[in-house]
Amino acid sequence: EVVLTQSPGILSLSPGERATLSCTASQSVRRNYLAWYQQKPGQAPRLLISGASSRATGIPDRFSGSGSGTDFTLTISRLEPEDFAVYYCQQYGTSLFTFGPGTKVDFK
């Protein structure tokens, strides 16, 4: 099983600031099949990034993903009020999907 860890657990920032979220895998993620999801309270998760760096349809370009192998990063260049949420990474390179524990981006 590919175990994913995310850091930090909570990121306290202000609108307009840059957010950098990290996801680390216990082994190399096959073909960098790593996705990022955003979840707001009471809502279902929404796909932001797939393949480590490809934005999903309709996702603003302030969201970007990078990384390969075991280390991945989600960057939000300038936080908008609607970006304060929980972010999860997920690997789909194996048939047994796994999620990271999440990073909460909240208001400073």
Next chain:
Amino acid sequence: EVQLVESGGGLVKPGGSLRLSCAASGFTFSVYSMTWVRQAPGKGLEWISSATSSSNYIYYADSVKGRFTISRDNAKNSLYLQMDSLRAEDSAVYYCARCLVIPDAPLDSWGQGTLVTVSS
């Protein structure tokens, strides 16, 4: 528009059973693999089961293997999760989600979830 609508959640006693359904519309259901993901109150996301488009391949997390059964009816555009021998730790919101293939594709559309509470 892609729509996934879960139903069948509710309150059930420990040891009981429940069957969840996920009705799909707005896309060719029979082409897509489907997945169940759950989220306990205040906790993170947990993948629990997936089925390929023709149900040729089915996968379960260890936490539900032997107790839960995923199935689908492509003629009815529906996905199911039969949950038996339920435990308190199975209490969660259960989401269905689609992916084009398993593995190799992300979960690109999700339902709004259905709440399962296991309590005496």
